[in-house]
Amino acid sequence: MRLGRDFFERDVLLCARELIGCEMVLGECRGRIVETEAYAELGDEACHTFMRESTRQFIANHSAGTAYVYQNYGIHWLFNVLTKGPSGNGFVLVRALAPLEGIVTMRRRRGVDGEKNLCSGPGKLTVAMGFGREFHGKDICQPGGVELVFGKGEVESDVRIGISRAKEKPWRFLERASPWVSVKPKKTGATS
DNA sequence: ACACGGATACTA
DNA sequence: AGTATCCGTGTC
Numbered sequence: 001m002r003l004g005r006d007f008f009e010r011d012v013l014l015c016a017r018e019l020i021g022c023e024m025v026l027g028e029c030r031g032r033i034v035e036t037e038a039y040a041e042l043g044d045e046a047c048h049t050f051m052r053e054s055t056r057q058f059i060a061n062h063s064a065g066t067a068y069v070y071q072n073y074g075i076h077w078l079f080n081v082l083t084k085g086p087s088g089n090g091f092v093l094v095r096a097l098a099p100l101e102g103i104v105t106m107r108r109r110r111g112v113d114g115e116k117n118l119c120s121g122p123g124k125l126t127v128a129m130g131f132g133r134e135f136h137g138k139d140i141c142q143p144g145g146v147e148l149v150f151g152k153g154e155v156e157s158d159v160r161i162g163i164s165r166a167k168e169k170p171w172r173f174l175e176r177a178s179p180w181v182s183v184k185p186k187k188t189g190a191t192s
Numbered sequence: 193a194c195a196c197g198g199a200t201a202c203t204a
Numbered sequence: 205a206g207t208a209t210c211c212g213t214g215t216c
Contacts, residue, residue: 037211046211052200074197076212093211123212162211182212 003148005141008064012038012083012090017173019081019092021153026129026146028105031097031119034153034175035182037160039080041089045165048091058082059089062137067146069126069136076123079131081140081148095122095161095172097129098180105130121182158185 003022008015016038023032039047041059048055048070058068064084068091072078080091097119099106106118106128119125126132131146140146154176159167161183174181 039211048200048211051202051209054200070211071197071199072210073212074199074210076197078211080211091211095211121212160211164210 001150002143003065003141003150005063005065007150008081008083008141009085010083011085011087012040012092013171014085015081015083015090016092016171017155017157019094019148020155020173020175021151023100023149023151024094024097024129024146025149026131027102029102029129030100031125031129032100032151032153032175032180033094033096033148034098034178034180035094035096036173037093037095038171038173039091039093044090044169046160046163046167046169050165058137059084063139065139065141067135067138067140069131069133071133072123077126077131077133078122079126079135093122094125096120096178096180096182097125098175098178099128116179120180124182156185 016036019036041049066082068080080093083090099118118128138145156176157170158172160172
């Protein structure tokens with residue numbers, strides 16, 4: 001069952017947590033989401049909205065469930081989903097997948113053998129799945145492009161990875177004991 | 193450990 | 205214009 005707009009019209013922390021266990025489908029490739037991070041429009045210095053007017057405009061001009069895709073370090077495309085909840089707006093960064101289908105294609109795109117290294121990072125999974133800048137601004141609640149399918153997972157939380165500000169927020173969510181995540185959690189938080 | 197790479201937002 | 209920074213990866 002494809003996630004509808006109502007799923008993303010909730011608090012970003014809830015969306016990020018509940019996306020663990022859901023599946024991401026694009027073309028022939030499919031994977032289970034095992035790692036996400038939440039970024040809040042307000043009160044979160046690590047969110048792009050803290051520095052970028054263009055990101056604040058993106059939120060104003062798009063609805064919940066829209067893909068926010070941007071390039072980091074001039075190399076890596078990172079895939080986020082816009083959320084708009086009653087307590088504020090935000091983005092969920094998808095950081096790792098457990099590959100389920102289209103693994104031959106993923107290997108070809110990534111240029112590696114094995115499976116553990118295919119989607120174990122936000123930049124890796126966009127290559128494996130075939131995401132590029134053309135997905136920026138696309139509505140993922142509509143048929144035709146990337147699809148997120150509801151699923152359940154056991155969740156643990158940890159601090160976010162690779163940021164320089166607001167490092168203390170425990171806003172990274174992972175499938176418990178998953179071998180598919182980018183970095184194993186150090187401080188393990190509450191389960192769900 | 194470090195190089196790689198480009199968009200964005202600053203300073204002047 | 206130039207500079208600093210950035211939600212990373214692969215290879216050294």
